[in-house]
Amino acid sequence: MRVLISYDHNVPSELIRDALTVGRALMEKGHTVAYVVGDPVAFVDYAGSWTPNELHQAPVLHPPPHLVMKRAPIDGFADLMASSGFEDKRTLMTLASMWHRQIEALKPDLIIGLCAPVLWLVGPHHAPTVALGNGLTLPPVLGTSFPRLSVDSTPLADEELMLANANATLARFGHASLAAVSDVVAGCTSILYGLPAFDPYLQLRRTVTAGLLGEQPAPAVPPAEQRLAVFLDVHCPGIEMIILAVAGFDQIPLDIYVSGITLSMRRFLEQQPHITVWSEHSALLEQAVKASALVHHGVQDVAQRGVSLGRPQLLIPWMRDQEILNYIIGWMALSWMKSPSVSIDEMANTFRDLLRDPSLSVAAQHHARQLANTGMPDALPDIVERIEGLARPSGVVLPLSIPAGKVLTVAT
Incomplete structure (x- = not known):
């Protein structure tokens, strides 16, 4: 099985290490893993002595300029979507077009995205797509959107505008429209891992964590000598x-x-x-x-x-x-x-x-x-098993991302 793994450009550093952990486990099972990341040099630094066999440049936005009048901080997944390109139709169409071509070139059997909303929008039209993340980075669906982390925070972008931009992008590639912003996550298979105590959305969850990624609870007596x-x-x-x-x-x-x-x-x-x-x-x-x-x-x-x-x-x-x-x-x-x-x-x-x-x-x-x-298990074996079960059967061909006879252009 050929697996594509990617994450958004502004994810927490631990999510990059989690992507390495999952990819290494899949490779040990004999699967081919292709990482598509925004900063390959930094990714190699995170990987340390272990080097993935395929590493590609991902389409990402440039970091925002350091201005005196800064934007409000990201406060929930809807804000993350806005900062990832959903707030601007031209930007989103450009990123989606680049992702389409990247995926078609790599031809994965399965796609794994960690906190990657643009990939979650595009990926399901090419191969089964997994939305993988811990409690903070994989939010529950609340109505037609996602819960905010602070009740008094101001959204970075109007959700109706982001939905319209997403649907305009999908229409350009000949795909059906989304009914709500939350369908970006709902269209993928979600796998949640991590400590429930670290989950800011715990009271709103309907899903249960798969466990701790790569370890099990193991209380140990503190060492005799301080360190x-x-x-x-x-x-x-x-x-x-x-x-x-x-x-x-x-x-x-x-x-x-x-x-x-x-x-x-x-x-x-x-x-x-x-x-x-x-x-x-x-x-x-x-x-x-x-x-x-x-x-x-x-x-x-x-x-x-x-x-x-x-x-x-x-x-x-x-x-x-x-x-x-x-x-x-x-x-x-x-x-x-x-x-x-x-x-x-x-x-x-x-x-x-x-x-x-x-x-x-x-x-x-x-x-x-x-x-x-609590007997919380190591989530890694379960995640690998679920990923292996999601890969599309050989011989199944999905429709082309761009319908025949259409020429892709980016509109403002």
Whole structure:
């Protein structure tokens, strides 16, 4: 079976790692996997030592300019659709045309999209399409649309306009219209994974999570000797101050992984005798059991590992989805939050105090045992099995994306 895997250009970093996990599992079963991503160079950095056999450039929008008058933050999946191209008919038609040609060239038997609304619109007309995601990135349908994360937020675009743009795009390719914006997701097979406790839409869900992706809850006694595991992103504002705080906190051994790390930053960290610099995110995540506490920006895969093991966590969020996760897990009382803009001394002192607070460790161990008692499975085998069952039978040919006799043009 030939599988195409892609994700939108502004997805959380953990979703990229999840795409790698699913693709690797499919390849181990003998399937061919072709990744189509917006930034192939960054994708290879995320992949680490494992290199996919096919990697292609995806049609994506340019990042928005850094203006003083910024747009409102994305607050729900409808806003994500707007920022992905649905708010402008010309843009959406261009992206859809490029996706049509990309899919026709690769000829996949099945398509997997992670938080990829344009691909979810186009993909089902070529091959069975899976909408794969965790609680934040795969929303439930609410009426004809999707629920918002904040009741007082302003939509980025009118949903009737986005629906009209989507239907105009589908009509140009000879496909039937959608009845509602929510049909973009409804036209795919949805597979949800991840901790229910991390799902901001949990109370509105009708589907059940398939489990934790790539692991099962495994509470572990904290190590006798204190040690920190730190997961950072070089794009975080104030990352230099955080790095200096890490370097200055030399009271215990420390393991660190920095996504997109620069050569000078790596050399600086490697000169610190108490620091071990890791080149792969997954490698350090596997060693998290040896850590007394985890420090990260608020990414779901690291937070999930921390809850599964029973480790206190320090969150340093700088993106909207990370702030949402920090808010969601606040009731668990196993984590602290710190702004990336605090001083070097304050951040270093926070590392120290995090390890000294026994209530955090007690709460973390409690939730790890509770999670283990639920018997939540590893979702990966089930996801692979469901994907294999969805592939279209050999010999089935879908209609051409552009009807014969029609010439594709892009209208304004």
